[in-house]
Amino acid sequence: MAETPITNPKKRKTLHDFFPPDQSKRGPKVLKDALGALTNTCISGLTIITNFMSSVEESIALEFLSRQPWRTDLARRVIHYGGTYCLMPPRTATPAERKMIESNILAADPIPSQLTFLLDKMVAQELYDTDRRPGYCIVNEYTETQGISAHVENFRFGEPVCALTMGDGDFMRFHELVKSDDGSVRSGKAAKAERTGRKRDVWLPPRSLLVMRGDARRKWQHEIVRGKKGRQEGWKRTSLTFRVEK
Template structure:
């Protein structure tokens, strides 16, 4: 756990409380508060009110002051590692290859987000020696969403995503077997589904945690914006944290 800094510190780290305060936040549960509930994918858990309303406001103010990617249908930011821009959906193999060869180095996760990682470590989601080094920030507005996919299998477990501003439902589709149907792989549409579908509500300030089957044998998507297209002031911002697998484990991935 991070040590407390000077009392006059004016950063988001100020909101990272004592061990006693953190223990009050330890309320992991699946839908309806039941671990292992048949209503959610196995391996999924939720931490309601993982951050305070004051922390949420400060996070949104910080993120809104940053530079966002605008090449996708929604605004995004990448922290940690490298990435390449997504080619157009119907791009030719030559154009796709050109995009994939343009490797961009993302900046490291900013210090202003470290208190979230400290808190996840305190919750036992990650260890001190294996802290998340990758974070993707997505903004969803009415008319925007993300298609069904699994997280890229080069990343390990757990995958943790924090919801800010408006809550939304995340839809899960069960697969007949683990499948690397990630957005980047281009295999999402061919992932073999069983037909079982479950919706999980992600409230504002909640943290959803994907492990095991929920991470590798269920696709997830955000459908609210794409399906309804409501012209309202709704907005959801998600911060998804991941760790890289070892080279040996990456070679074993499907």
């Protein structure tokens, strides 16, 4: 009597069935941890927390910011909270006018109560201590062709530096430096910082929080590339960068 062929043989289990291989060693650029954060494994110290805020919270924050006074002396609109700043002289300014404008130091308002819920969220995520919350925030609004030059946040500020994305998502480009350098864009020193040639583009989803510590904070410049690539008509990203005193 002929044997009936086995059409669905039971697969024999291997060691991998009981001890799955470490997925983190397979090379994905982004890994998800238990807190719901996305950690970019290419840049040490860089973390992205997705869905850091709800869409309702985002709408409320954007509506509040739309009613505030903005700086318009730059290519993009900017608001400062905490600390001091000075305006950018126009290209047509004479040396005397430039000196006068740059010597006029303006005091920024503190972070308004309408935005402190974001600080509460960062404390809840254990990014900052309750008694050491960020006192500085720069709001940047980017439209279709706008960006910001590569730079490292001033070393007078501590860690982490956190950047919240609202509105449309975008890529942030990182450039590795040979050594830590916080030369500013305004002074021209940021452009002269020596790079290794390594660069990485990191996607910032809407309502995500970028967290920079260690090398990501000190040895990688970050920028938003100017241009329309990947941006549709009406595209707009509002970024809030939070910094804390050392």
